[in-house]
Amino acid sequence: MLATLPVSQLSSAPLIRIRPRTALLASSDPSFRQRLNTTLTGLCWEVREAETGAQAWAAAESSVPEAVIIDAWLPDLDMAEFMHDFRSTFPTVDVIDAEGTATCKGPRSPHRQEIYYALRTSQDTDTAAWNAAPDLGDGAAQKDTKKPPAPVRLATNVSIIEVVEPSAETLSGPVLVLPAIPAKREQPVVERLPGLIGNASSMMDVSRRIRLVAPRSTPVLIEGPTGSGKELVAEGLHRLSTRSRKPLIAINCAAIPEALLEAELFGHTRGAFTGAVHGRMGRIEAADGGTLFLDEIGEMPLALQSKLLRFVECGELQRVGDNETLKVDVRIIAATHRQLARSTQEGTFRSDLYYRLAVFLIRTPSLIDHMEDLPLLVGHFLEKMGRTEPVKRVDPSAMAMLKQHDWPGNVRELEHVLERAAILAGDDTTITAGEIDFGMSVN
Numbered sequence: 001m002l003a004t005l006p007v008s009q010l011s012s013a014p015l016i017r018i019r020p021r022t023a024l025l026a027s028s029d030p031s032f033r034q035r036l037n038t039t040l041t042g043l044c045w046e047v048r049e050a051e052t053g054a055q056a057w058a059a060a061e062s063s064v065p066e067a068v069i070i071d072a073w074l075p076d077l078d079m080a081e082f083m084h085d086f087r088s089t090f091p092t093v094d095v096i097d098a099e100g101t102a103t104c105k106g107p108r109s110p111h112r113q114e115i116y117y118a119l120r121t122s123q124d125t126d127t128a129a130w131n132a133a134p135d136l137g138d139g140a141a142q143k144d145t146k147k148p149p150a151p152v153r154l155a156t157n158v159s160i161i162e163v164v165e166p167s168a169e170t171l172s173g174p175v176l177v178l179p180a181i182p183a184k185r186e187q188p189v190v191e192r193l194p195g196l197i198g199n200a201s202s203m204m205d206v207s208r209r210i211r212l213v214a215p216r217s218t219p220v221l222i223e224g225p226t227g228s229g230k231e232l233v234a235e236g237l238h239r240l241s242t243r244s245r246k247p248l249i250a251i252n253c254a255a256i257p258e259a260l261l262e263a264e265l266f267g268h269t270r271g272a273f274t275g276a277v278h279g280r281m282g283r284i285e286a287a288d289g290g291t292l293f294l295d296e297i298g299e300m301p302l303a304l305q306s307k308l309l310r311f312v313e314c315g316e317l318q319r320v321g322d323n324e325t326l327k328v329d330v331r332i333i334a335a336t337h338r339q340l341a342r343s344t345q346e347g348t349f350r351s352d353l354y355y356r357l358a359v360f361l362i363r364t365p366s367l368i369d370h371m372e373d374l375p376l377l378v379g380h381f382l383e384k385m386g387r388t389e390p391v392k393r394v395d396p397s398a399m400a401m402l403k404q405h406d407w408p409g410n411v412r413e414l415e416h417v418l419e420r421a422a423i424l425a426g427d428d429t430t431i432t433a434g435e436i437d438f439g440m441s442v443n
């Protein structure tokens with residue numbers, strides 16, 4: 001702790017000269033950068049900022065810092081890949097994950113504690129912002145003050161977004177939906193999630209819902225057509241939750257044969273069925289403490305839905321072939337390309353299970369419904385591809401073609417069309433209409 005000197009002694013106190021140390025701060029969140037920058041500058045660090053992984057790399061090349069603080073949410077960044085490449089290129093630099101979720105082996109700055117202190121301070125500010133956010137006014141959605149969300153960052157300088165009202169269909173059961181915001185009311189509206197590209201009101205609503213519900217253990221149902229970002233939303237929910245240090249375990253209910261799905265979900269004992277040579281833990285158990293992502297839940301066979309319902313209701317399960325009951329704590333996120341409320345009416349999905357899964361609903365829109373985001377998405381994917389080769393750009397003729405397409409495969413299709421176009425353009429950094437080929441889109 002620093003001792004405080006009386007003013008009279010200040011002039012005779014020895015002058016301590018502290019050489020500034022340099023930190024590179026890479027995050028796409030300007031308010032987070034600003035808070036951390038302020039604290040670190042106060043601690044005598046010289047801070048440089050980068051908004052993207054590419055910028056961080058260029059800044060490190062121009063002058064090697066002592067430490068890099070990196071936010072895993074950088075739009076153009078695969079954290080594991082970045083860590084590996086960065087460390088082999090800059091072996092002396094201490095790399096610190098801003099959210100503490102990645103394991104960062106390698107050199108340690110002798111001043112690492114100061115960075116941890118600054119990160120802690122900025123997270124405290126995040127929590128304060130969270131606590132200042134309004135309640136939803138619904139008992140099921142009250143703020144859980146015991147568990148403040150670590151990485152949630154609220155912005156106060158963003159204009160009010162429009163909220164898409166849910167259909168009457170989903171309102172027929174006890175589904176928690178956020179009310180539309182009266183246009184004139186000032187709201188501490190959240191920023192869009194880094195990595196989830198789209199400034200259209202429907203996409204901003206997706207980001208807003210993710211940030212609001214992520215810190216709770218409320219089950220979430222994500223509905224949207226193929227390739228519209230449902231998995232991205234599930235990852236965002238987990239990452240922004242207090243469970244982010246525990247696993248996010250996904251299971252695609254459509255991809256696993258019905259006979260195996262039960263054992264895959266609940267686990268099994270040795271000899272539980274032919275071929276079960278060893279006992280095995282199921283995915284639900286593997287997600288203990290974390291998040292279970294039930295992808296394509298609409299395809300789950302009815303018999304298994306009943307078994308899942310029992311688990312959702314009491315948090316207890318039995319491995320196939322076992323009498324022992326296990327208590328497991330998971331947060332459930334489910335996704336489907338169907339309108340699950342309709343499936344309940346058609347009798348292919350249990351309504352009691354639906355109401356327990358769809359406590360909070362997030363809808364990812366079709367790309368055709370937010371075409372104003374097309375240029376942004378195009379830029380995002382071209383930048384992403386530009387990590388391994390020079391960044392390409394689409395010329396106006398190519399952009400016009402992209403704007404005319406109806407995108408049945410949504411954002412995934414766009415990503416594939418651009419990847420194909422980039423290959424067809426060869427060494428040319430400009431993609432023209434000639435390279436845009438929709439015919440082979442893999443949806």
Ligand SMILES: Nc1ncnc2c1ncn2[C@@H]1O[C@H](COP(=O)(O)OP(=O)(O)OP(=O)(O)O)[C@@H](O)[C@H]1O
Binds near residue numbers: 224226227232412
């Ligand atoms: N808004 C978005 N911003 C950036 N990338 C996106 C967005 N939406 C989707 N993507 C990208 O498109 C691809 C498909 O997204 P994702 O797998 O999340 O879709 P999905 O809705 O789960 O599709 P499916 O129903 O076929 O499983 C991924 O590479 C994802 O990163």
Ligand SMILES: [Mg+2]
Binds near residue numbers: 230231295
């Ligand atoms: Mg998916």
